[in-house]
Amino acid sequence: MEATLEKPRSQTKNRTIRRVAVLGSGIMGSRIAAHFANIGVDVLLLDIVPKEPNELEQAKGLTTASPLVRNRIVTDAFQTMLKASPASLYSPKFADRIKLGNFDDNLKDISSFDWVIEVVVERLDVKRSVYERVEQFRKPGTLITSNTSGIPMHLLTEGRSDDFRRNFCGTHFFNPPRYLRLLEIIPGPDTDPAVVDFLMNYGDLYLGKTTVLCKDTPGFIANRLGIQSLIQTIRVAEELGLTVEEVDKLTGPVVGRPKSGTFRLSDVVGLDTTTNVAGNLVKMQHDESRASFELPASVQKLMENKWLGDKTGQGYYKKTKDDKGQTQILALDLKTFEYKPSEKVKFATLESTKAIDNLKKRFPVLIAGKDKAGEFYRQIFADGFRYATYRIPEISDELYRIDAAITAGFGWQLGLFETWDAIGVKKGVELIESLGKKPAQWVYDMLDAGFDAFYKVENGKRKYYDIPTKSYKVIPGAEAFTILENLSNNIVWKNAGANIVDLGDGILNVEFRSKMNTFGQEVSEALNKGIALAEKDFRGLVVGNDSTEAFSAGANLAMLFMFAVEQEFDEVNLMIAQFQKLIARLRYSSVPVIVAPHTLTLGGGCEATLHADRVVAHAESYIGLVEVGVGLIPAGGGTKEMAARASDLYQTGDPELNILQNVFMNIATAKVSTSAQEAREMNYLRSTDQIVLNRSRLLAEAKQAAIELADNGYTQPKPRTDIKVQGKTGIALFRAGVTAMHMGRYISDHDRKIADKLAYVICGGDLSSPQNVSEQYLLDLEREAFLSLTGEKKTLERIQSLLTGGKALRN
Numbered sequence: 001m002e003a004t005l006e007k008p009r010s011q012t013k014n015r016t017i018r019r020v021a022v023l024g025s026g027i028m029g030s031r032i033a034a035h036f037a038n039i040g041v042d043v044l045l046l047d048i049v050p051k052e053p054n055e056l057e058q059a060k061g062l063t064t065a066s067p068l069v070r071n072r073i074v075t076d077a078f079q080t081m082l083k084a085s086p087a088s089l090y091s092p093k094f095a096d097r098i099k100l101g102n103f104d105d106n107l108k109d110i111s112s113f114d115w116v117i118e119v120v121v122e123r124l125d126v127k128r129s130v131y132e133r134v135e136q137f138r139k140p141g142t143l144i145t146s147n148t149s150g151i152p153m154h155l156l157t158e159g160r161s162d163d164f165r166r167n168f169c170g171t172h173f174f175n176p177p178r179y180l181r182l183l184e185i186i187p188g189p190d191t192d193p194a195v196v197d198f199l200m201n202y203g204d205l206y207l208g209k210t211t212v213l214c215k216d217t218p219g220f221i222a223n224r225l226g227i228q229s230l231i232q233t234i235r236v237a238e239e240l241g242l243t244v245e246e247v248d249k250l251t252g253p254v255v256g257r258p259k260s261g262t263f264r265l266s267d268v269v270g271l272d273t274t275t276n277v278a279g280n281l282v283k284m285q286h287d288e289s290r291a292s293f294e295l296p297a298s299v300q301k302l303m304e305n306k307w308l309g310d311k312t313g314q315g316y317y318k319k320t321k322d323d324k325g326q327t328q329i330l331a332l333d334l335k336t337f338e339y340k341p342s343e344k345v346k347f348a349t350l351e352s353t354k355a356i357d358n359l360k361k362r363f364p365v366l367i368a369g370k371d372k373a374g375e376f377y378r379q380i381f382a383d384g385f386r387y388a389t390y391r392i393p394e395i396s397d398e399l400y401r402i403d404a405a406i407t408a409g410f411g412w413q414l415g416l417f418e419t420w421d422a423i424g425v426k427k428g429v430e431l432i433e434s435l436g437k438k439p440a441q442w443v444y445d446m447l448d449a450g451f452d453a454f455y456k457v458e459n460g461k462r463k464y465y466d467i468p469t470k471s472y473k474v475i476p477g478a479e480a481f482t483i484l485e486n487l488s489n490n491i492v493w494k495n496a497g498a499n500i501v502d503l504g505d506g507i508l509n510v511e512f513r514s515k516m517n518t519f520g521q522e523v524s525e526a527l528n529k530g531i532a533l534a535e536k537d538f539r540g541l542v543v544g545n546d547s548t549e550a551f552s553a554g555a556n557l558a559m560l561f562m563f564a565v566e567q568e569f570d571e572v573n574l575m576i577a578q579f580q581k582l583i584a585r586l587r588y589s590s591v592p593v594i595v596a597p598h599t600l601t602l603g604g605g606c607e608a609t610l611h612a613d614r615v616v617a618h619a620e621s622y623i624g625l626v627e628v629g630v631g632l633i634p635a636g637g638g639t640k641e642m643a644a645r646a647s648d649l650y651q652t653g654d655p656e657l658n659i660l661q662n663v664f665m666n667i668a669t670a671k672v673s674t675s676a677q678e679a680r681e682m683n684y685l686r687s688t689d690q691i692v693l694n695r696s697r698l699l700a701e702a703k704q705a706a707i708e709l710a711d712n713g714y715t716q717p718k719p720r721t722d723i724k725v726q727g728k729t730g731i732a733l734f735r736a737g738v739t740a741m742h743m744g745r746y747i748s749d750h751d752r753k754i755a756d757k758l759a760y761v762i763c764g765g766d767l768s769s770p771q772n773v774s775e776q777y778l779l780d781l782e783r784e785a786f787l788s789l790t791g792e793k794k795t796l797e798r799i800q801s802l803l804t805g806g807k808a809l810r811n
Contacts, residue, residue, distance in 0.1 A: 029119035034088035090677035153188030182408035183209035208693025210408035222409030256413030263316035267309030389440035497522025506539035520556035540706030544596030554603025592709035624672030631795030635786035725764025734759035
């Protein structure tokens with residue numbers, strides 16, 4: 001994997017990154033190393049040499065001269081990273097890209113590396129001592145960056161050579177580096193502008209990050225705003241007498257933030273980490289609101305008790321076992337400081353937003369609440385808005401950088417100024433003034449000049465309000481992104497569950513908008529319509545959306561359940577046949593169809609992906625055929641397609657039944673990939689399919705793929721008749737395995753019945769010997785098996801459990 005900056009702003013040579021050295025193997029260092037391995041870079045991960053052997057090493061007669069002892073710290077950290085959940089690597093195979101070593105023996109090796117990233121302990125003296133040693137071996141021109149979360153750049157480079165300072169920059173990743181999208185780029189006083197350009201481009205294009213250029217100020221951008229918000233939220237919660245559970249409910253998905261909310265997030269991050277950052281920020285003499293970083297009473301008490309969160313086993317929450325040995329989550333009572341069972345949260349304000357799916361439309365309702373929840377929202381939003389206005393131009397000249405940092409670094413769907421826009425700028429000012437405070441003067445000037453929003457969309461481009469010029473400007477770099485929300489004027493057709501959007505250049509996009517983007521009547525209608533429109537007047541079709549939850553969680557089971565309960569099996573049969581025909585149209589349309597999966601891509605969503613001419617998948621795509629979980633088998637062409645892909649692999653030299661068994665087990669166990677790379681290893685993605693790291697680029701890349709196929713003379717494929725199936729031989733093998741699992745009580749009677757039917761279909765039915773069959777032959781077998789399973793009482797129980805409680809039932 002390489003990245004080259006074509007037009008640097010100075011005479012610095014073009015850079016190519018093939019090898020990266022990471023200095024420091026702690027939680028951040030080892031995971032940064034893993035993410036570079038994810039993108040194909042060779043990594044050298046180093047740490048210090050232990051002062052002496054531990055007891056186990058001494059018992060083996062090892063000394064500090066032994067490589068096992070010398071590399072113990074880095075090896076232990078590396079193994080911890082490999083075992084971590086969620087995984088830091090896209091595939092366990094990528095671990096081979098990381099070589100381990102220590103500072104004493106291997107620091108000299110950095111002379112052949114293109115980028116050196118320092119990730120040692122957050123102490124200025126330690127970092128400086130590392131740089132002193134790095135300068136002995138680093139070749140001139142090599143990138144040298146620090147993952148510091150707050151130490152000023154000018155202090156880090158004090159005493160270093162001119163070349164070191166020119167090529168030095170802050171590169172602040174957020175934990176976990178694979179999943180959190182923010183990468184803050186912080187130039188030092190002497191950093192070459194071409195280095196900054198390169199890092200901004202590389203972080204975006206190759207690491208998949210939202211790269212945000214920051215000024216060298218305390219906490220940079222994300223931590224400055226995020227920690228202020230967290231501490232003020234805790235303070236308001238204490239003042240209003242809200243419980244831990246109530247606050248986490250109020251600050252979770254309902255406002256477009258992670259389900260960890262506030263207090264659970266604090267436990268995960270570690271209260272000591274939060275207090276250390278806050279302790280540095282409260283010292284800022286120039287911040288008019290530095291008192292907002294003073295620790296609330298509950299935080300102080302937890303620190304005194306050393307209840308730091310997950311790392312100490314208790315914080316705002318505590319896990320215990322009840323009398324039956326079941327895990328129980330206890331929540332801290334902020335008044336008594338004793339733990340009690342977590343309680344359900346109910347507020348009238350929250351109830352009033354249940355039917356509002358659009359996040360932006362939810363905020364005006366939340367702040368209008370008449371209960372304690374409404375008062376909570378009014379206070380925390382007003383304080384957050386006000387604080388952000390005074391950080392311009394101190395930490396950023398542009399307001400969009402503040403929103404980009406807080407959303408990418410803390411997983412918020414909307415930034416502070418985006419949320420303010422949803423409420424209304426004038427209304428936000430009124431909220432702030434109701435607290436007896438005021439925003440910065442530039443907000444009043446903006447309103448006086450007739451501007452009533454921080455962002456607006458013109459001609460499909462999103463613009464931000466530029467304070468110095470009192471005008472709207474296009475967000476730099478955004479032209480590379482295709483954002484459907486910005487193309488509302490390009491909708492050519494829509495219904496309640498989907499939009500068809502003209503992406504330009506002859507390419508249409510079908511955007512699912514149902515709950516979890518499931519396939520229901522409206523989505524199916526839109527997909528059929530989109531293909532028809534594309535075949536008539538366009539060059540290609542993309543199936544993609546901007547959802548943060550799911551590309552598609554599969555079929556809408558409610559109608560299927562209704563028909564099955566009423567024993568309307570003709571209707572069920574028709575429903576399956578229509579869905580098979582719909583999915584087949586993706587493959588056999590006269591224009592190229594690109595599917596752009598991301599996040600959850602399950603069941604029917606997976607089947608749509610399998611039938612694309614090309615897939616352009618986000619790296620974080622969790623793809624799987626999961627129908628077994630509801631007592632069914634894939635019948636939208638999923639089983640057929642995986643049998644076909646197995647058939648295509650038979651030429652590789654591996655035993656055919658081994659290949660088919662892997663496919664069978666993935667479906668029978670409802671296995672879902674943990675990354676797009678693993679989906680490729682499971683054969684849900686082909687070698688010709690594309691993996692994109694930056695989610696913001698996904699639809700733009702998918703559109704480009706459609707253009708490429710069209711330009712290269714796309715021809716409509718024909719249904720296959722050459723799928724090799726194993727017949728009775730395969731069925732016998734699989735049924736023997738299923739019987740053994742059943743006898744060992746690993747699976748239930750119903751699991752066995754489903755697995756037997758899956759084996760029958762994927763092996764091509766009761767054929768006397770392996771032979772070639774057509775796609776339609778396998779589709780008919782799929783439909784028959786699916787139809788028979790919908791008549792099973794235990795299948796209906798599984799579907800009902802998922803529909804009513806959202807939980808999979810094993811019966």
